[in-house]
Amino acid sequence: MKTQEQLNYERIAEAIDYIKLNFKLQPNLDEVAAKINLSPFHFQRLFTDWAGVSPKKFLQYLSIEHAKAMLKEKSATLFDTAYETGLSGTGRLHDLFVNIEGMTPAEYRNGGAALSINYSFAESPFGDIIVASTSKGICFIAFADDKEIALGELKNQFPNADYHQFADVIHQNAMFIFRKDWSQLSDIKLHLKGTDFQLKVWDALLKIPVGGLNTYASIAQKINSPQASRAVGSAIGANPVSFLIPCHRVIRSSGETGQYHWGSTRKAAIIGWEACLIKNQASF
Known part of the structure; x- marks a missing residue:
């Protein structure tokens, strides 16, 4: 049986997949939360607990333009x-x-x-x-x-x-x-x-x-x-x-x-x- 931590990561991974595919559109909190069948409030809290920052900040870290700027x-x-x-x-x-x-x-x-x-x-x-x-x-x-x-x-x-x-x-x-x-x-x-x-x-x-x-x-x-x-x-x-x-x-x-x-x-x-x-x- 999967642990709660594993289930949380699977949900976060699904959200990251969606963000990666759609980062140019800068999807908002409600849109990403809907894709993984969570309320915006629950998704925000889960994601922040896991990553230490909000989904919006995490999106910035994952964007291609951010990576280019770092380089x-x-x-x-x-x-x-x-x-x-x-x-x-x-x-x-x-x-x-x-x-x-x-x-x-x-x-x-x-x-x-x-x-x-x-x-x-x-x-x-x-x-x-x-x-x-x-x-x-x-x-x-x-x-x-x-x-x-x-x-x-x-x-x-x-x-x-x-x-x-x-x-x-x-x-x-x-x-x-x-x-x-x-x-x-x-x-x-x-x-x-x-x-x-x-x-x-x-x-x-x-x-x-x-x-x-x-x-x-x-x-x-x-x-x-x-x-x-x-x-x-x-x-x-x-x-x-x-x-x-x-x-x-x-x-x-x-x-x-x-x-x-x-x-x-x-x-x-x-x-x-x-x-x-x-x-x-x-x-x-």
């Missing part, structure tokens, strides 16, 4: 990070990552043989997730709309590993990422299976601050491969750790949010949620 703020660096306010201290999320440790050649080649992997399912503001770790750190996070499929994707990554369904301390610490107060986060380590090029791309993603947006071209420049935008896109699509490695912060140079392995609606919701978080933090 143009740093035009001198060719679409580099746009919104640099960030959070103080540990709020700058990439500072929490001590390193990315790649699998050894043997681990990579043998599909995780001799690795012991703990995995668990948890709730997030954007739906259920699966999180997995080795003794060295987080190795996999994915949104789990279907838990069996999500577990299958994990096992495809490491077909020869030994699996245990257990929420260890590494999992519990990583889950603080979905709280609006990130002061409880400790250092997070990642233990990933990827090529040297993929690891470089994923490391570059960690350096995009909360509320920031980059393009595929700007990531290619950051890793000194300015002609490799297409390869960068492939590496981003292969990201094994959703949200923690923020591939959702990479958009098209046109300002459109673009595709996302776990759904473009979810990507738009995360971008808007983070923008709201930064806005709210800046007001204190």
